[in-house]
Amino acid sequence: MSDVIGKFTRNVPDWRPRVAPVRLDEATPxxxxxxxxxxxxxxxxxxxxxxxxDVETLKVRSPLFNAIMYDSGGMSRAExxxxxxxxxxxxxxxYCAAVHAARHAQLAKDTTVTDELFAKxxxxxxxxxxxxxxxxxxxxxxxxxxxxxxxxxxxxxxxLDDAEIFDLILSSALFGWANRLMHILGxxxxxxxx
Amino acid sequence: MSRDGIARTTLTExxxxxxxxxxxxxxxxxxxxxxxxxxxxxxxxxxxETGGWSHDLRAALAARIARQNGLSDLGTRYxxxxxxxxxxxxxxxxxxxxxxGLGAVCAFMDGVSVCPRxxxxxxxxxxxxAGISDADIVRLCEISAFMAYQARVIxxxxxxxxxxx
Numbered sequence: 262m263s264d265v266i267g268k269f270t271r272n273v274p275d276w277r278p279r280v281a282p283v284r285l286d287e288a289t290p291x292x293x294x295x296x297x298x299x300x301x302x303x304x305x306x307x308x309x310x311x312x313x314x315d316v317e318t319l320k321v322r323s324p325l326f327n328a329i330m331y332d333s334g335g336m337s338r339a340e341x342x343x344x345x346x347x348x349x350x351x352x353x354x355x356y357c358a359a360v361h362a363a364r365h366a367q368l369a370k371d372t373t374v375t376d377e378l379f380a381k382x383x384x385x386x387x388x389x390x391x392x393x394x395x396x397x398x399x400x401x402x403x404x405x406x407x408x409x410x411x412x413x414x415x416x417x418x419x420x421l422d423d424a425e426i427f428d429l430i431l432s433s434a435l436f437g438w439a440n441r442l443m444h445i446l447g448x449x450x451x452x453x454x455x
Numbered sequence: 456m457s458r459d460g461i462a463r464t465t466l467t468e469x470x471x472x473x474x475x476x477x478x479x480x481x482x483x484x485x486x487x488x489x490x491x492x493x494x495x496x497x498x499x500x501x502x503x504e505t506g507g508w509s510h511d512l513r514a515a516l517a518a519r520i521a522r523q524n525g526l527s528d529l530g531t532r533y534x535x536x537x538x539x540x541x542x543x544x545x546x547x548x549x550x551x552x553x554x555x556g557l558g559a560v561c562a563f564m565d566g567v568s569v570c571p572r573x574x575x576x577x578x579x580x581x582x583x584x585a586g587i588s589d590a591d592i593v594r595l596c597e598i599s600a601f602m603a604y605q606a607r608v609i610x611x612x613x614x615x616x617x618x619x620x
């Protein structure tokens with residue numbers, strides 16, 4: 262379909278499901294609970310309504326996602342976004358890549374890193390620390406993981422401590438999960454066409 | 456809880472990080488993530504509402520994905536959860552599932568597991584044409600997606616542990 266976006270971008274597209282999302286007016290009490298639908302909050306995205314088909318997983322996934330991406334301590338939020346972006350590039354999840362490239366640019370107050378990555382892919386010109394983070398996150402996203410001891414050493418040489426490296430692993434791995442939902446269950450489409 | 460403050464879960468047991476190790480303290484710093492990962496594993500592999508996919512079949516698919524990620528010990532752990540001998544061989548990525556009438560399911564799961572970038576709308580349409588409901592398609596994707604996450608956390612922790620100075 263011509264409105265499906267095939268190139269990486271920081272402009273967050275709409276998302277159009279390939280399966281029928283749960284209809285709010287047919288949702289079970291368990292689904293409404295997981296969706297956190299209240300009389301004053303009835304706006305739920307098609308993505309979340311799609312995931313509501315597996316409500317037990319949805320209910321535990323959202324807090325886990327938030328903890329890995331936003332809890333305090335460890336690796337910076339911008340660097341977690343870079344790790345998420347690396348995985349999304351491996352899996353070519355255009356939607357996730359857009360969301361997390363945009364967040365990286367916002368948190369870093371700089372578009373240089375994501376401009377480079379979208380223009381040159383793996384050959385982007387990055388700072389030694391960003392390069393080390395990107396390389397491990399990218400390699401870990403392959404099946405099976407292609408992460409190497411040399412890449413782990415590069416992270417330590419770039420000054421990352423164990424807690425930061427664990428956060429890097431978690432955020433890349435988390436997008437192994439997110440990409441397999443977002444990229445498989447729907448299409449990124451131009452705003453307004455979903 | 457162990458003395459390092461993290462519960463025994465698939466993630467802590469399969470990552471080769473022993474209590475008292477330097478990395479055990481690092482994992483304890485994200486004890487909430489470890490615990491929520493365990494809860495997610497329960498939701499994906501042993502849900503109350505199984506849809507079309509039994510707990511045994513979910514364990515077999517999890518074992519298959521573990522092996523596709525090069526984690527044979529994780530595969531063994533999930534294979535031990537399979538009670539139904541008729542589907543046990545689905546845990547072997549070399550088997551195509553045709554004998555169990557699950558050829559389309561295995562082919563789809565293998566694509567999502569190994570190279571999700573190449574999975575297309577046509578692959579989903581194929582499952583729908585085979586009579587699989589949208590809810591069961593979402594359930595399959597969550598099994599693959601969660602396992603992709605868990606396998607990578609384990610692979611990453613193992614690599615960290617191997618390279619601790």
